[in-house]
Amino acid sequence: MRLMRPSWEGAAAVSDDAPSDADLWARGDEQAFGELYDRYAEAVWNHAYRLTASWSTAEDLTSATFLTAWRRRTEMTLVPDSALPWLFTVAGNLARSEFRRKARFSRLLLRVPRNDVQRDHADEVASSVDHETRLREVLQAVERLPRAEREAVELVLLGELTTAEAAEVLGVAEVSVRSRISRARTRLRKELPSDTLEVQ
Amino acid sequence: MTINLPPLRELPADVKERMRPAFTEASTRRSHTPLAVAAAVALLIAGGVAVTHQMTRDADPADGRVVSPSGLDVDRCRAALNDRSWSSSKMVVFGLHKVLVGDDGRFCGLTRSRAIVMSADARPLQMEAGSLVFRSENIIAGVPPLGARQARARELSPGNSSRGSTASVVTPEFFVTYAATGTNVTEMVFDDRTIPVAEGTAPALATKVDSFDSGDGNPWTPANLLARCVDNADRQGTPAEELQGWEPLISTSTTGDRGMSLAHLGHRKWATCTFSQFGADILATVDAGDPDKTVHFSGFHLGSEYTLVGRTNPLAKTIELYSGSTRAAVVDVADGFFIATVPVSTAGTRTGVPDLQVIARSAKNEIVYLGGLG
Numbered sequence: 001m002r003l004m005r006p007s008w009e010g011a012a013a014v015s016d017d018a019p020s021d022a023d024l025w026a027r028g029d030e031q032a033f034g035e036l037y038d039r040y041a042e043a044v045w046n047h048a049y050r051l052t053a054s055w056s057t058a059e060d061l062t063s064a065t066f067l068t069a070w071r072r073r074t075e076m077t078l079v080p081d082s083a084l085p086w087l088f089t090v091a092g093n094l095a096r097s098e099f100r101r102k103a104r105f106s107r108l109l110l111r112v113p114r115n116d117v118q119r120d121h122a123d124e125v126a127s128s129v130d131h132e133t134r135l136r137e138v139l140q141a142v143e144r145l146p147r148a149e150r151e152a153v154e155l156v157l158l159g160e161l162t163t164a165e166a167a168e169v170l171g172v173a174e175v176s177v178r179s180r181i182s183r184a185r186t187r188l189r190k191e192l193p194s195d196t197l198e199v200q
Numbered sequence: 201m202t203i204n205l206p207p208l209r210e211l212p213a214d215v216k217e218r219m220r221p222a223f224t225e226a227s228t229r230r231s232h233t234p235l236a237v238a239a240a241v242a243l244l245i246a247g248g249v250a251v252t253h254q255m256t257r258d259a260d261p262a263d264g265r266v267v268s269p270s271g272l273d274v275d276r277c278r279a280a281l282n283d284r285s286w287s288s289s290k291m292v293v294f295g296l297h298k299v300l301v302g303d304d305g306r307f308c309g310l311t312r313s314r315a316i317v318m319s320a321d322a323r324p325l326q327m328e329a330g331s332l333v334f335r336s337e338n339i340i341a342g343v344p345p346l347g348a349r350q351a352r353a354r355e356l357s358p359g360n361s362s363r364g365s366t367a368s369v370v371t372p373e374f375f376v377t378y379a380a381t382g383t384n385v386t387e388m389v390f391d392d393r394t395i396p397v398a399e400g401t402a403p404a405l406a407t408k409v410d411s412f413d414s415g416d417g418n419p420w421t422p423a424n425l426l427a428r429c430v431d432n433a434d435r436q437g438t439p440a441e442e443l444q445g446w447e448p449l450i451s452t453s454t455t456g457d458r459g460m461s462l463a464h465l466g467h468r469k470w471a472t473c474t475f476s477q478f479g480a481d482i483l484a485t486v487d488a489g490d491p492d493k494t495v496h497f498s499g500f501h502l503g504s505e506y507t508l509v510g511r512t513n514p515l516a517k518t519i520e521l522y523s524g525s526t527r528a529a530v531v532d533v534a535d536g537f538f539i540a541t542v543p544v545s546t547a548g549t550r551t552g553v554p555d556l557q558v559i560a561r562s563a564k565n566e567i568v569y570l571g572g573l574g
């Protein structure tokens with residue numbers, strides 16, 4: 001069995017004879033979107049976490065992303081085979097709204113005991129907290145990037161899409177995405193502590 | 201250089217099912233939130249997506265429901281919160297109830313005669329999704345879960361009957377629900393998702409303080425007395441549309457003694473309300489019968505006096521009330537209505553109400569009615 005979309009970890013494997021994302025999108029019924037959800041829920045959930053540094057927010061964001069897809073299904077046709085870049089873009093937009101909203105209410109909500117959904121085993125908690133702290137630092141730095149660079153970073157560095165996929169969903173040439181990523185890396189290198197980055 | 205990212209996790213089955221949206225047709229018939237619009241706009245410029253038809257901006261369900269508060273509204277809230285720096289640019293209105301959304305996330309409720317604000321020790325409740333920030337008898341407000349489009353506060357009683365909010369406004373930043381009758385909240389429903397609210401965890405009831413929409417802090421002015429009576433009628437379930445537009449016409453006391461006020465609605469309808477230092481009754485519309493008859497239709501005793509509300513010839517400007525040959529009172533008439541206080545001891549009474557004779561005079565001092573008080 002050949003897998004159509006092996007490239008993104010977290011995207012469910014799909015058999016060769018299964019309908020493509022575009023086919024499911026075109027069908028637009030509950031079963032078709034349920035299938036799209038099964039294919040990409042894990043990928044979107046992980047990406048949502050990387051965009052928010054909160055697993056509970058990632059859950060809401062994942063639901064909202066697929067709900068947005070469902071509500072918009074009749075208004076657009078999915079041209080590329082994979083819906084994932086599109087879903088990542090929606091998640092990014094929703095995450096920015098969530099940042100603005102939380103910033104506004106942060107003063108009040110700081111008084112509320114945190115009730116994030118915690119699924120870690122005890123021996124994973126310290127590692128998880130460390131990841132979250134680092135991820136929050138990264139996200140704050142990404143949030144300060146110019147919009148074009150931020151979108152590219154979210155898709156390529158956080159979302160681990162290829163530059164070609166990001167270029168397609170952003171509607172720009174691949175070379176532009178590479179250029180944006182390069183500029184963003186320079187800025188991030190100046191802003192982030194060295195242990196937040198890995199040099200390749 | 202790459203960003204040192206946390207490792208990807210395998211999605212637990214229970215989380216996956218918890219996140220799964222309800223892909224139902226009902227969802228698509230709802231209008232769209234700004235979040236959805238923002239996402240869609242981004243898609244329009246995405247090369248991988250072709251738009252099959254012209255997309256127009258969908259109506260936000262909160263559009264038209266979120267308005268700007270007046271300077272007076274903001275000032276009333278600042279005074280109630282005792283915070284001159286508090287600010288708000290968004291307000292939701294449910295009938296006679298206004299809810300201002302503070303830029304700092306604090307809510308403030310306003311009625312005609314009161315401001316309702318979160319008490320200093322109240323704690324917002326972070327639910328499994330969204331949060332509750334403000335709770336009063338009629339209003340529940342907070343931050344909705346991401347993407348929520350509808351909200352309802354419900355109270356489930358042990359008998360499994362339920363009641364709940366009857367109206368709501370949901371935006372990406374806040375939600376406000378309104379219940380015409382006082383409701384506790386035992387669960388919140390956002391779209392199709394029900395979130396339990398454990399007993400005792402909701403924020404403490406907000407605190408009420410006197411605050412009048414006239415801008416005058418004196419509770420005994422005719423306008424403020426009327427405001428209090430209107431609020432009380434609202435609490436008793438009088439429809440809000442029947443309580444809009446009333447203006448004071450006559451009031452017997454401005455010092456806090458027991459008294460009575462008369463209000464008019466465009467000089468076409470009239471209503472009375474009694475009050476005392478302990479509070480006010482509800483605004484009750486008057487059915488005074490035939491407008492050409494001089495009648496006494498309401499009143500109350502206070503010590504050796506009786507205060508009555510009556511109606512006489514609409515042309516009358518003043519009315520004189522006689523108990524036998526003794527003139528007991530002379531009062532002005534407005535819209536044909538008058539309120540007079542007469543001593544009970546000056547006359548015999550009929551079921552506790554003095555027998556009175558009346559002379560009503562016009563602005564030209566002509567007698568327009570002479571006779572008894574029916």
